[in-house]
Amino acid sequence: MFQDELTRQLREKKRIAIVFAALGVAILAVLFFTQSFPRPFWPWATFAAAAVFFEWNAVEVNDKLFASPSVMVMMTAAVAFGPESAVLGTAAMAALAMATPADIRERRWFQPAANLGQLVATTAVSTGVLAVLMVQIGDESGEWTVSTSMVGLIAIATGLAAAIYGIVNLGLVSFIFRRVYGASMNTWSHVPAIVLPLIGMGFLGGLLGTTYLLIGPASLPLIAIVFFTGYMAFESYAGLREAQLSTLAGFIKALEAKDLYTRGHTERVAYLSNMIGQHLGFNGTQLERLRWAALIHDVGKLAVPREVIRKKSRLTEDEYKEMQGHVHHVENLLSEVEFLRPMVEIASNHHAHFDGKGYHGSTGDKGETPSLEARILAVADSFDAMTSTRSYRVAMSQVYAFAELRRFAGTQFDPEVVEAFIEVLTASGEQYGSPVEISEDEARRRAEHGFGDLSARARMKYDELRQSARQRPAESDKPEANRG
Amino acid sequence: MAELRLRTLTFAAWTGLLVGAAAFTISGVSQTAVGFIDWFLPVLVWATAITVVSIITVPAPSGSHLSLGIGAAVGAAILVPDHAALGAAICLGLAATGLVERGLSMTTSRSDGDFLTDAIGMAAYAFSYRFVFEAFDVQLTLDPSWTIVASVAVAGTVWFVIRALVAALVGLERSDLAGRYLWLLALEDWAVVVSIFAAGALFGLTWPLMGAWAFAVAILPYAFGHLAFERYHSTRVTYGQTIRALAQIPEVAGLAPSGHSTRTADLAIAIAQEMGLHPNEVMELEYAALMHDVGRITLNEPAIVKAGYTDEDIARWGSQIIAEAPYLEHVSTLVAQQHRPYRSPGVAMDPDVPIASKIIKVASAYDDARIEMGLSPIESLERIHQGSAYEYDPHIGSSLRRVLVFRGEITF
Incomplete structure (x- = not known):
């Protein structure tokens, strides 16, 4: 079934690549005969280099939302070229940006081909509208000269054109996405997040275009400097943000690795929570928050003595208290970190039950249903705990873990989250836990008879298998969403 | 001890600025054909602009907070034709900045040394810009916009070097790594500095042609970078908090x-x-x-x-x-x-x-x-x-x- 799906995707990709590449070439050909190429050549080359640079180096601001000032460069260039050559000039720039160095290095064909059509069409439509507006704004002589009184109108026109750019781009990308992957991208919920910054960028692009026309090429280095430094600052900000995430992740992983039984737990819980969140239609910010919360949910456990965590027999009252204390340790440790505060709140409630019982963090009231994120985290955490080998029992099977989740749905777990989880995990084809049917009693009995290590080895084998299953070919060559 | 010496120096510089403002005003008014009010009004406007912009600071990657005042000075140097008026505006603007900084007690992010550094740097910039611009204007036959851009680049480099030197000298009160300090400081903050200069120059160039739109052209692109630098700074703070927590x-x-x-x-x-x-x-x-x-x-x-x-x-x-x-x-x-x-x-x-x-x-x-x-x-x-x-x-x-x-x- 999986193989069939891949074949279908490949067929669809080929079809889209041909249609879009042909569309791009056709548009360029038509423009070549109807418009004149911008003259002199070197300002066009400068603008093109900037646009391509920004297209290649889009910064991921927030999960899948890319900030790239290339649209602004396009608008600046369009105004600078004037209505006679704006569309051809910018469409040619867009065509140059179709393939990134990575695409060329890895010899991808689908993304560049789809981008050729997608970027050229998007650019041609938006600067086409702009060219019409520029003719209206310009004086009767038909000559494209700019005066101070026109600045505001031009900026508004470019803002509008940039908004059109965003909408057309989003429409085409989600069309490709739906055809190839079958899944809907939930397109229209992205519109404000993408189009609003684009309007701002377009507005600015119009201002800079008129600056170029009024001052001449001397303004180019200044405009370039302001942009590149701003862009660089943004990139180093994004890099630092990334560093922060990976520091926390790496650190937690290293601490966890000290204990064979919890090794990889956090990572798996983060992965599973993310899966559930995606299935429930979380947006980028929500998903990121969920991932962070999953990452830190067991930090407190690192401060609990190993003897307690690893104990084979029943815990004493004190030990049980100490074990539960890990929820508070998370709060004590990480509440100092400002941006983590909402995530700490989620993490500290991951032992709270759906019906309000269980163990709440200091922010959750007893008897209250914890937040949806905390409910997701609870399911992912419990599932991974059941399907991993612990000191007192070997790993249970996935089927048994599913049954357990369903058994406690409505009391301990949120039934909707449980069903969503089972659905998405079954669909993914991934396998967790013991390969053979093992119930909880059986798992405990086996641990007592010293089968624990054996099963741990089997589990590692499973980890490997899962790793290879996760590296699906389709992941890498999705058309880049939300460019611009 | 070191603090006291810095304070004395800062006070001396501040007094010097007042004296300078008075001297520039007297010489300017005595040479001009227009009346005192007509001569002094643009000076006052530019002095106010320099003060207002100087109060805004951007957290630079090295951790120091840079004042944006030099951006306003770049614009003033391009747009104020009279040497004396430019001198008076800068002296007055800086003196007022000193007062305001003290009044708002901005010592958390800015110290006495920062004000001294900025004052000397800005004065050096204005002098060298005028000198370079006139030399370029006569020697090179460039388009006037290019002459301005080139002069800003040269004078900006002078400013950068002088400012780094003064900052190192101020830091030397507490440091024994001046040479390295200076070099690394220069390397780290150049991006912020260059974008402030470019914004100031854009304003200077566009104001005569675009009027009030010049504010948007100069400020909006810069604001993007400013925001990024601020975010970078705050992420660095939370990064530190994260490490503190894990530790x-x-x-x-x-x-x-x-x-x-x-x-x-x-x-x-x-x-x-x-x-x-x-x-x-x-x-x-x-x-x-x-x-x-x-x-x-x-x-x-x-x-x-x-x-x-x-x-x-x-x-x-x-x-x-x-x-x-x-x-x-x-x-x-x-x-x-x-x-x-x-x-x-x-x-x-x-x-x-x-x-x-x-x-x-x-x-x-x-x-x-x-x-x-x-x-x-x-x-x-x-x-x-x-x-x-x-x-x-x-x-x-x-x-x-x-x-x-x-x-x-x-x-x-």
Whole structure:
């Protein structure tokens, strides 16, 4: 079934690549005969280099939302070229940006081909509208000269054109996405997040275009400097943000690795929570928050003595208290970190039950249903705990873990989250836990008879298998969403 | 002492600015054909602009807060044709900035030294811009816009060098690494500086042609960068908080004395600053000092405690954990070396022990003596001095002494 799906995707990709590449070439050909190429050549080359640079180096601001000032460069260039050559000039720039160095290095064909059509069409439509507006704004002589009184109108026109750019781009990308992957991208919920910054960028692009026309090429280095430094600052900000995430992740992983039984737990819980969140239609910010919360949910456990965590027999009252204390340790440790505060709140409630019982963090009231994120985290955490080998029992099977989740749905777990989880995990084809049917009693009995290590080895084998299953070919060559 | 000297200098500069403003005004008004009011009004407008913009600061990557005032001065130098009027506007604007900064007590992010640096830098910029512009105007036959851009670039470089020099001289009051400090500071903050200059020049060029739109052209693109620099700064703060939190895991688990890592880090930073390390080195030292005992988390394994362990083990375990976090490789090596003596018998100095590791060793030992053993500050310092044959670097020991004297914990 999986193989069939891949074949279908490949067929669809080929079809889209041909249609879009042909569309791009056709548009360029038509423009070549109807418009004149911008003259002199070197300002066009400068603008093109900037646009391509920004297209290649889009910064991921927030999960899948890319900030790239290339649209602004396009608008600046369009105004600078004037209505006679704006569309051809910018469409040619867009065509140059179709393939990134990575695409060329890895010899991808689908993304560049789809981008050729997608970027050229998007650019041609938006600067086409702009060219019409520029003719209206310009004086009767038909000559494209700019005066101070026109600045505001031009900026508004470019803002509008940039908004059109965003909408057309989003429409085409989600069309490709739906055809190839079958899944809907939930397109229209992205519109404000993408189009609003684009309007701002377009507005600015119009201002800079008129600056170029009024001052001449001397303004180019200044405009370039302001942009590149701003862009660089943004990139180093994004890099630092990334560093922060990976520091926390790496650190937690290293601490966890000290204990064979919890090794990889956090990572798996983060992965599973993310899966559930995606299935429930979380947006980028929500998903990121969920991932962070999953990452830190067991930090407190690192401060609990190993003897307690690893104990084979029943815990004493004190030990049980100490074990539960890990929820508070998370709060004590990480509440100092400002941006983590909402995530700490989620993490500290991951032992709270759906019906309000269980163990709440200091922010959750007893008897209250914890937040949806905390409910997701609870399911992912419990599932991974059941399907991993612990000191007192070997790993249970996935089927048994599913049954357990369903058994406690409505009391301990949120039934909707449980069903969503089972659905998405079954669909993914991934396998967790013991390969053979093992119930909880059986798992405990086996641990007592010293089968624990054996099963741990089997589990590692499973980890490997899962790793290879996760590296699906389709992941890498999705058309880049939300460019611009 | 150093602070007092800086204050005196700042006050002298401030008085000089007032005198300069008066002198420029008198000479300007005596030479101009228009009346006093017509001459003085643009001066006042530009002085106000310089003051208002100067109050806005941007957190630069090196950690210092740069004032945007120079951007306004770049615009003024292009747009005010009369030399005397430009001089008067800059002097007046700077003098008012000094007053406002003091009134708003912005000492948290800006110190006296910053004002002195900015004042000298801005004056140097205005002089060199006018000089360069006139030379270029006569010598080169460029398009006027290009002449302006080229002059801003040359005068901006002059400003950058002079400002870095003054900043290093001001910092020299507390630092012995002036040459390196200057160079690294220049490297780190150039992006912010260049974008402020470009924004000022864009305003100067567009104002005559676009009127009020010039504000949008100059400010909007710059604002994007400004926002990014601010976000970078705040992320760096939360990054520090994250590391601080993670470093406390062994303490929360009861495997390390409570508060030891924070106190050690605070003391280590003070020593490093006293010794004049570069801000980046200080930052890495801070992270390393905070996490120097993180290896103690391994001690929650009863088998390991039973088998016994050394300081070296703690250092190694800690560095292994930190090495898992990308971007912290250097911090990891600092932690790995923190247990090492600064020299071995018969060797003058082990060259491969990083200074940050040696500082951590001293700060941690001092805190142990002070808190764990309950010794007085002078007794704890004596232990460091006693151990300075091999264990504790005497340079760091004497730096520690100066820090303690400065904090008033011991008196001599």
